[in-house]
Amino acid sequence: MTCAIPLFSISESSACAEAVAPTIDADAELVAQLQRGSEAAFRTLVDRYQGRVYRTVYSLLRNPEEAEDVAQEVFVEVYQTIARFRGDAALSTWLYRLATSRALKNRRRAQAKKRFAYFTSLLGFGNEVLHEPPDHAHPLTLLEGREQFELLLAHIARLPDQQQVAFTLRHEQELSYEEIAAVLGTTVAAVESLLFRARQTLRKHVQPSFRHV
Amino acid sequence: MSESDIRPDSDQEWEGLLGKLRTQSLAQPRPFFYTRVQARLATATHPAWRPGWVRRPAYALLLGAMVLLLGGDDTALAAAGSAPVAASAPAPR
Numbered sequence: 045m046t047c048a049i050p051l052f053s054i055s056e057s058s059a060c061a062e063a064v065a066p067t068i069d070a071d072a073e074l075v076a077q078l079q080r081g082s083e084a085a086f087r088t089l090v091d092r093y094q095g096r097v098y099r100t101v102y103s104l105l106r107n108p109e110e111a112e113d114v115a116q117e118v119f120v121e122v123y124q125t126i127a128r129f130r131g132d133a134a135l136s137t138w139l140y141r142l143a144t145s146r147a148l149k150n151r152r153r154a155q156a157k158k159r160f161a162y163f164t165s166l167l168g169f170g171n172e173v174l175h176e177p178p179d180h181a182h183p184l185t186l187l188e189g190r191e192q193f194e195l196l197l198a199h200i201a202r203l204p205d206q207q208q209v210a211f212t213l214r215h216e217q218e219l220s221y222e223e224i225a226a227v228l229g230t231t232v233a234a235v236e237s238l239l240f241r242a243r244q245t246l247r248k249h250v251q252p253s254f255r256h257v
Numbered sequence: 258m259s260e261s262d263i264r265p266d267s268d269q270e271w272e273g274l275l276g277k278l279r280t281q282s283l284a285q286p287r288p289f290f291y292t293r294v295q296a297r298l299a300t301a302t303h304p305a306w307r308p309g310w311v312r313r314p315a316y317a318l319l320l321g322a323m324v325l326l327l328g329g330d331d332t333a334l335a336a337a338g339s340a341p342v343a344a345s346a347p348a349p350r
Contacts, residue, residue: 090291098286112286112293119294120301196274215275247271 071135078126090119093136096217097143103212104147106197114150118142133226140219140227144209192250199249207242210235 074092077085097118102111121142129138200208206228213219213227224235 087291090294094286094290098290099284102284108284111284112290115286115290116294116297120298123298124301192270192274193277196278215278218279250271250274 068134072131075126075129075131075135078123079129086123089122089135093139094119096136097139100140100143100213100217101147103216104144104208105151106201110150110154111147114146115143117146121146137223137226140213140217140223141229144213144227148205148209196246196250199246203242203245207238207245210238211242211246214239 074085074089078089094115098111098115101114101118102108105111105114118139122139129135133141200211203211209228210224213224214221219227221232221235221239225232228235228238
């Protein structure tokens, strides 16, 4: 069974939308306060989730400035639309869903912009130099295994969207299969399949360097 | 690629690599994140007021064209033909 991914009305997919969060009661109370317009509650929400939202977006974009920008957009959207949040999914599920969809949207926009800039440069419109985005490689990549690690990051970025989201939520955010299924609006079996294919692809590309050490 | 090609310890290396992925994902937003969210929210909820039609390029272009048509004198029209010049010349005494 695959479930649609509406932001607010996921009651029909409750079976696959039960992200288990340790603070689910606290979150329910927080949502109630937010819906009453409490600014303190909004601050609490940001404090509680800024790390998770930022890291999720960062793992999909690999750029701190863009990740910050998108994370801010997520919280602005939460503030503006919290009145429509019905509580069918956990608050964390909703936030992960907003974060991943906005990050992917941002990436698609950036890729389209880059393609357009390349196209116009081929046609000779504008003579500005096309700058490559800055490389914000994490210091860890400078340590042992840098090449393998960079190779892994490069191939994660090339995975299909759903596989990439599932893989990063599992291996970077350490979400359970059930939580990932809720975020993606799908079933646990589908998540297993996505993760299997993602791992298979990644190992195929990263594995050769293991074999010939 | 057959499984036999893979060294026995490649699973460990793979797990090590995934471990690195988890470690590097401990990134945090810069300090005062909430302040920046608030600033963004203020901009989002109170955008600079502009009438809706101003934001539509077609209306803006039409407005520009109308200004050019109605606001200009008849010099351009006069240069286009002699008849309008005669029409706009002062009446003989």
